[in-house]
Amino acid sequence: MSENLVIAIGRQCGSSGKVIGEKVAAALGIKCYDKELLALAAKNSGLCEELFQSHDEKPTNSFLYSLVMDTYNVGLTSSGYMDMPINHKIFLAQFDTIKKLAEEESCVIVGRCADYALADDPNLVSVFITADDKDKIQSLKELYQIDDAKAKEVMAKTDKKRSSYYNYYSNKKWGDVRSYDLCINRSPIGVDGAVDMILKYIEVKGKGKQQQQ
Numbered sequence: 375m376s377e378n379l380v381i382a383i384g385r386q387c388g389s390s391g392k393v394i395g396e397k398v399a400a401a402l403g404i405k406c407y408d409k410e411l412l413a414l415a416a417k418n419s420g421l422c423e424e425l426f427q428s429h430d431e432k433p434t435n436s437f438l439y440s441l442v443m444d445t446y447n448v449g450l451t452s453s454g455y456m457d458m459p460i461n462h463k464i465f466l467a468q469f470d471t472i473k474k475l476a477e478e479e480s481c482v483i484v485g486r487c488a489d490y491a492l493a494d495d496p497n498l499v500s501v502f503i504t505a506d507d508k509d510k511i512q513s514l515k516e517l518y519q520i521d522d523a524k525a526k527e528v529m530a531k532t533d534k535k536r537s538s539y540y541n542y543y544s545n546k547k548w549g550d551v552r553s554y555d556l557c558i559n560r561s562p563i564g565v566d567g568a569v570d571m572i573l574k575y576i577e578v579k580g581k582g583k584q585q586q587q
Contacts, residue, residue: 376476376477376478376495376497377497378476378477378478378479378480378481378497379402379404379480379497379499379576380475380476380480380481380482380483380488380492380495380497380498380499381395381398381399381481381482381483381498381499381500381501381572381576382482382483382488382489382492382498382499382500382501383395383398383482383483383484383485383488383501383502383503384485384489384500384501384502384503384536384540384548384549384553384554385484385485385502385503385504386503386504386505386510386529386533386549387510387514387528387529387532387533387536388505388509388510388511388513388514388525388528388529389503389504389505389510389513389560390503390505390513390560390565390568391484391485391503392408392484393565394503394560394565394568394569394572395408395482395483395484396482397565397566397569398482398569398572398573399481399482401569401573402480402482402573402576404479404480404481404482405479405481405482406481406482406483406484407475407481407482407483407484408483408484408485409430411468411471411472411475411483411486412426412427412430412468413426414471414475415464415467415468415470415471416467418467418470418471418474419463419467419470419471421463421464421467425460425464426464426467426468429460429461429464431485431486431535431536431539432461432535432538432539465487465543468486468487468491469487469491472486472487472488472491472492473491473492476492476495476497476498485536487539487540487543487544488500489544489546489553489554490540490543490544490545490546498555499555499556499572499575499576499579500553500554500555500556501554501555501556501557501558501572502549502551502553502554502556502557502558503558503560503568504549504557504558504559504560505559505560505561506559506561507529509560509561510525510529511525511526511529512525514528514529536548537549555575555579556571556572556575558571558572
């Protein structure tokens with residue numbers, strides 16, 4: 375098992391989870407992977423990067439189709455991967471890329487079930503970032519130059535998509551405190567406060583590991 379530190383960040387839409395992840399990475403002198411993970415997974419798998427973009431954090435376009443194909447693969451063919459629905463191929467490619475990254479370097483990975491992919495890694499720190507609705511809406515308004523109503527719509531749709539993806543592919547529940555090492559509401563402490571909390575947690579966890587050795 376590699377000794378590389380990986381911080382996996384789950385986040386609600388508008389919570390500044392990506393920004394927090396980038397700042398944690400900068401403080402530690404490591405890379406932060408978000409959309410960059412899609413390009414890496416495409417390169418490693420040989421699949422088209424546009425497929426990863428269109429299926430990004432989406433569970434499936436047809437659950438019934440996937441179910442039928444899975445049954446078909448198990449019963450009728452030995453070339454399971456070749457006949458696998460494309461959304462499953464894309465998830466597995468990302469899953470493998472996340473594991474490969476963890477073996478090669480310390481990093482921050484935003485979203486994409488990274489905490490599930492690395493669940494057995496003792497050096498994983500899994501974090502979930504949330505914020506008060508008014509703050510999330512304000513962040514989205516500033517980011518996309520939209521009004522309150524549109525911001526609420528974007529927030530609801532994005533969170534539903536992320537939740538469905540996470541719950542579909544992992545054996546845990548998105549946003550459930552039991553699924554993460556650390557859950558942070560960035561509203562009362564700000565982005566930098568959230569960064570400090572994560573860094574402090576990493577420091578304390580490292581000391582605890584040293585004492586156990």
